[in-house]
Amino acid sequence: xxSRCRALAAVLVLPVVAALAAPTAPAAQGxxxxxxxxxPLTGPFAQIGKDMVSGTELFLDEIGxxxxxxxxxxxxxxxxxxxxxxxxxxxxxxxxxxxxxxxxGLLANVGYALQPFIDGAGIPTTYPVIAADDxxxxxxxxxxxxxxxxxSQPMHPFGDWVLKNTKYRKIATIGxxxxxxxxxxxxxxxxxxxGGGQIVQKIWTPLNTNDFAPFIAQIKRDADAVLALFVxxxxxxxxxxxxxxxxxxxxxxxxxGTTTDESVLPQMGDEALGTLTALHYSQxxxxxxxxxxxxxxxxxxxxIPSYYGEATYTNMRWITEAIRAVGGKVxxxxxxxxALRKVEIKDTARGPLSVDAHGNPVQNIYIRRxxxxxxxxxNTVIATYPGVSQFWKDRAEDYLKQPxxxxxxxxxRSC
Amino acid sequence: MRTRGVVAGLAVAAAAALVAPALxxxxxxxxxQAAIVAVLAMSLDVLLGYTGLASLGxxxxxxxxxxxxxxxxTEYRRGFVVCLLVGVAAAALTAALFGxxxxxxxxxxxxMITLALGMVVWGLAFRWVSxxxxxxxxxGVPRPDLPLPWNLGAPLPFFYxxxxxxxxxxxxxxxxxxxxxxxxxxxxxxxxxxxRALGYNVWLHKYLAFVxxxxxxxxxxxxxAYYNGFVSPIDVQLVTxxxxxxMVALGGPGTLAGPALGATMIVFLKNFVSVYTKRWLxxxxxxxxxxxxxxxxxxxxxxxx
Numbered sequence: 001x002x003s004r005c006r007a008l009a010a011v012l013v014l015p016v017v018a019a020l021a022a023p024t025a026p027a028a029q030g031x032x033x034x035x036x037x038x039x040p041l042t043g044p045f046a047q048i049g050k051d052m053v054s055g056t057e058l059f060l061d062e063i064g065x066x067x068x069x070x071x072x073x074x075x076x077x078x079x080x081x082x083x084x085x086x087x088x089x090x091x092x093x094x095x096x097x098x099x100x101x102x103x104x105g106l107l108a109n110v111g112y113a114l115q116p117f118i119d120g121a122g123i124p125t126t127y128p129v130i131a132a133d134d135x136x137x138x139x140x141x142x143x144x145x146x147x148x149x150x151x152s153q154p155m156h157p158f159g160d161w162v163l164k165n166t167k168y169r170k171i172a173t174i175g176x177x178x179x180x181x182x183x184x185x186x187x188x189x190x191x192x193x194x195g196g197g198q199i200v201q202k203i204w205t206p207l208n209t210n211d212f213a214p215f216i217a218q219i220k221r222d223a224d225a226v227l228a229l230f231v232x233x234x235x236x237x238x239x240x241x242x243x244x245x246x247x248x249x250x251x252x253x254x255x256x257g258t259t260t261d262e263s264v265l266p267q268m269g270d271e272a273l274g275t276l277t278a279l280h281y282s283q284x285x286x287x288x289x290x291x292x293x294x295x296x297x298x299x300x301x302x303x304i305p306s307y308y309g310e311a312t313y314t315n316m317r318w319i320t321e322a323i324r325a326v327g328g329k330v331x332x333x334x335x336x337x338x339a340l341r342k343v344e345i346k347d348t349a350r351g352p353l354s355v356d357a358h359g360n361p362v363q364n365i366y367i368r369r370x371x372x373x374x375x376x377x378x379n380t381v382i383a384t385y386p387g388v389s390q391f392w393k394d395r396a397e398d399y400l401k402q403p404x405x406x407x408x409x410x411x412x413r414s415c
Numbered sequence: 416m417r418t419r420g421v422v423a424g425l426a427v428a429a430a431a432a433l434v435a436p437a438l439x440x441x442x443x444x445x446x447x448q449a450a451i452v453a454v455l456a457m458s459l460d461v462l463l464g465y466t467g468l469a470s471l472g473x474x475x476x477x478x479x480x481x482x483x484x485x486x487x488x489t490e491y492r493r494g495f496v497v498c499l500l501v502g503v504a505a506a507a508l509t510a511a512l513f514g515x516x517x518x519x520x521x522x523x524x525x526x527m528i529t530l531a532l533g534m535v536v537w538g539l540a541f542r543w544v545s546x547x548x549x550x551x552x553x554x555g556v557p558r559p560d561l562p563l564p565w566n567l568g569a570p571l572p573f574f575y576x577x578x579x580x581x582x583x584x585x586x587x588x589x590x591x592x593x594x595x596x597x598x599x600x601x602x603x604x605x606x607x608x609x610x611r612a613l614g615y616n617v618w619l620h621k622y623l624a625f626v627x628x629x630x631x632x633x634x635x636x637x638x639x640a641y642y643n644g645f646v647s648p649i650d651v652q653l654v655t656x657x658x659x660x661x662m663v664a665l666g667g668p669g670t671l672a673g674p675a676l677g678a679t680m681i682v683f684l685k686n687f688v689s690v691y692t693k694r695w696l697x698x699x700x701x702x703x704x705x706x707x708x709x710x711x712x713x714x715x716x717x718x719x720x
Contacts (some may be wrong), residue, residue: 095440113645178550
């Protein structure tokens, strides 16, 4: 064995020893309030993760990192966008850093994976972005409050709006082949078909699609419009290829909110113009609160806020409201959770917010059209559905009797 | 040399067991994770280190077993013993099937076929939504329900549980590679044509090594599902396979204990360095490069020179 090997071994064993010896944060009262924040900071979702951190930090800076007379300390951990890592990091935040609150997370699978751990540990948690329907519907978690949205929440009013304000009655859908896609398309389909519309085709594309041409070629040309649901790179590519296929302007494009979200919109060109989507936020929302937030976010992050940035900003505001409501006594977890479930804010960047009995916000849903204003593309708000619940117009019990939206739920009767 | 290795290995395991009660919950969960991933790395070592076959689809057997546990516990409420048996059997069967297709190839072609087969399992996990819940994964796998005096839901007993499994797997694999069968595998690694000339059925030996390796990966997968309480397509994806391969290469292929060490180091490096910097991937990369430059036979391989 050479000395070089010894040195190498020492370097490699060091982290093991150091991690084993790492101290656990004291549980003493009166110290700073510790908030654990999970976001994907490496891997394919790192850009969104950055937006999430920016929104959170922006709000914390605005309140001077202090609430109810106590300092706020944010501990950010990287989930790599994978459930197992998110779980390990949550354990670290809860067991070693002894955070008083847990928040963050992006993907549905992370949301579902953390649920049993969070309920087991009994740690007050908020999900600002994770939108999978069942987290506040058929598989609710006691300790999780959603400050964001459910996937189908904006799509119910969108179905209603399309029926009442357009002549589109036969719509073809194309979307990403996973739960987020199913719940988006399903929510739209349900309300649209109940009101007399027809979904005449449903196309699902694999998440790793590199070329949409074969899928676009399948779209029925006698449909009145196309509903598309894509995220990130795929949204950019789909909208571009939709235009290249000569369909832009001929077959009107509708979409789920992420299809033209501000995280991709600045990279789009004229091909996106006129696209109609629905979401609980738009950067172009013309309220004093949002104008102020959007300006501050842009100054800080160097880009316009996407819904991810707004979600985490408002999420942190929500959390501090709850902390204030319990007088800063975050060590008492049950009252803190109860306070998180009671928050009501009239003037967030996305509009008034309250929370329903299942832990999901009741909030405005905005119907948006992509327009070019002052040289930049934006999601202009053209209609507002105030105070929309995740259960649309149903009573919660009735709504929850329906199956979760899936690949073939609701079935495509008119295909 | 042999006894020294065994003694050293047992000493490390005993030291870990002794230190464990003094640790707080989080380092303990990392140790548990390391113990489970170590089994996966050792199972791959049978192929890579002893038989000379670099598989890029090892997460498949790991994941098949994990899914078996996920489905059996959440849908059918089955106990630990049933899950263990079915999980390992499912992994072995998958390996037996894939082995038929893959074993004829060598080198890069073997790498590519195992990669493709691994992707098939990933595709199934992702698309067979009615069984696997697709991208959302299967949540809510309970901790094992064995009639033990300790509560396996708590971190410390579960760590001992996992450590026992690791030591058991290490012992079984150690016996395997030192047996005449294991010696034959070494022979195959060194020169297939000579072994064939000596009258050995090379294909069968490689095939059996492949299946056994898959079964042990499944053994690790069973514990992984219980540890996380969760199974998702990420457990079967290519990244998991590649990471396992790197663990073996880092620790030292053909040493069994080496890959276990490599697994431990990567688990801790990942979770420890990432606390301090978002650029932890850079550091991990630098470590890999360092090992390749200065200890091409892995950390333990360097010690054994």
